[in-house]
Amino acid sequence: MAKDFTMLDIRYIRENLEEAENRLKLRGPGISLAGFRELDDKKRALLQETENLKALRNRVSDEISRVKDKSQVQVQIAEMREVSQRIKNLDDELKGVDEALELFLLTVPNLPSNEAPKGASEADNLEVRRWGKIPEFSFQPKPHWEIGESLDILDFERGVKLTGARFTLYKAAGARLERALINFMLDLHTTEHNYIEMLPPFMVNRESMTATGQLPKFEDDLFRMEGVDYFLIPTAEVPVTNIHRGEILKSSQLPIAYTAYTPCFRREAGSYGKDTRGLIRQHQFNKVELVKFAHPSQSMNELEKLLDNAEQVLRLLELPYRVVDLCTGDIGFSACRTFDIEVWLPGQTTYREISSCSCFGDFQARRGGIKFKEDEKSKAEFVHTLNGSGLAVGRTVVAILENCQQEDGSVTIPKALRPYMGGLEKIAAPK
């Protein structure tokens, strides 16, 4: 009862059960609030009963304290002993119901925004815009794994030797390219877009994972430490959003914008057959993340700005992309609205996700207790949280290798990135 990780506003659900359920159904079948009413009623009934008994006990105990000769209040003391036992039993029962209710609420996803396109799957996502010219090649463009190997900058075999499937060793200009992109992105966001750089821990505790929504439902997707209850972060979203967990911010501070580079660790459970070649789906990859804490009235504006900040990376790198508005059936657990940025990959003649920019409404703020006050006197309200990749670094390497490949096998470095590559203009095959 002390801590409240409730996902949706419990009062909203209580009072608008049908509406909430209908909105959740837009996410797909199998999401239901059945059972909520019963648990909630049970909880409140128990709460009433035990609180009444506690009020009685408090009153009588107070009376006892005023009597000097305790032999005169032996009856009351005996009665209260019984009352205390009943309270204990009720509290135990209440605890059980409360935990069940909390777990239930923690596993219900956020309500999708009414503005999100309605649909059942990826196929119903809405393309919003395209940018850049898709390159035409006078030769057959190669997939990035072939380019990486022939340039001797990506070593997939040794990555497997060192660790296992879905781990890759970067080498020479490949390692430098990854590092250059990280610095390029961080510099852009901090100096041009006014984000504050953070370098957070790469493991977090259970509370942090619960606040952003990875737990309790998606533990199988995470790497967990042996011996301590810590998890490797699947995205910088987790530590960075949790920076202000349990805090009350001032309205004048908002919006707060942070950017952070971190590696990301994902089990990728259930994606065994997918993207088995190359850098697309790794257990460890680098990402520069953008995170915002916004006033509720500004969160959608802030999402657009954040999205534009992420797109700017691709524009500066001259990589063609498109923006997709995710439909209600494709939006992630914690989000209410999401735009994906997909970069063009000539090796696969398709657009692939390179960034996902979401608004979470007060979903994460509620789970993590992140609030703000309009002014000194007003009541604290939940902030809105947002985040997006700005960008996934490994996939950016993929996009550069595939889009900038030349007939002679070399890869031209985008102009904006050259200062970060020591002036290098292209990566050429070793002799």
Add this chain to the structure above:
RNA sequence: GGAGAGAUGGCCGAGUAGGUCGAAGGCGCUCGCCUGCUAAGCGAGUAUACUGGGAAACCGGUAUCAAGGGUUCGAAUCCCUUUCUCUCCGCCA
């Protein structure tokens, strides 16, 4: 890893032979008064969550002195466990 000390409201800081302590006092903050401005001064107010009633203003109840459990009619105060912080030793980038 070993030894010890500690954790109280936005902050500082009282409170340990259990009851009148949601918790003194100070600072900060808010509102009012006062002063020609500033400062000082005076007065009042100043936690959160859940829950019951009410259209609401608001009124009532419960809980919260790191967290969880125990003893007791009653715990900030006693006991146990955990977490975190600090000091010393060891180890280490």
